[in-house]
Amino acid sequence: MNIKEKFGLKVKALRIEKNFSIEQLANISNVDRNYISDIEKGQRNVSIEIIEKIIHALDVDFATFFNDKSFKR
Template sequence: MTDLRNRIGNRVRIIRKIKGLTQQQLAELSGLDDAYIGAVERGERNFSIDTLEKIVTALKIQPTELFQNLDGLSETEAAQRRAIDEYAVTVSELSVKQIDTLKRVVREVRGAFGD
């Protein structure tokens, strides 16, 4: 069971950093102690579903995002997954108009690569 706890804690850390949050900021947003957040990220705490919900809500993500695993992926696949994570964070903070603009930019960039 610790393996799953470690993987979820690592995903919390990755997503928190992508969002540019410190452990203290995530603690404040989630109503948890910053030392507790650190322990969760290190896989040291056997957290409850309620705690996980507080963290997911504070990070503004879907719970499924915590269960994605980068273990066993090639270097390219892991880089793609990290890029998708960053893209998802960026999109979550944009308006519909900004998302449409970003989609057009992505299509243009993709076209520049010859796809």
């Protein structure tokens, strides 16, 4: 699994945990819903600005988000 897929799966898991639809996350983060869908599928190479918007919308900090065994080698 590559880093884009790992990132997308983590975003999706947190989105579901927060009971957000893709549309809700898109509205909160100000990121297009199709772009978020592609991120969750591991199909986008996401910029740090978009990562920040999504993580902020999910109400987690960078350390918490990336301190996960799925990001470890």
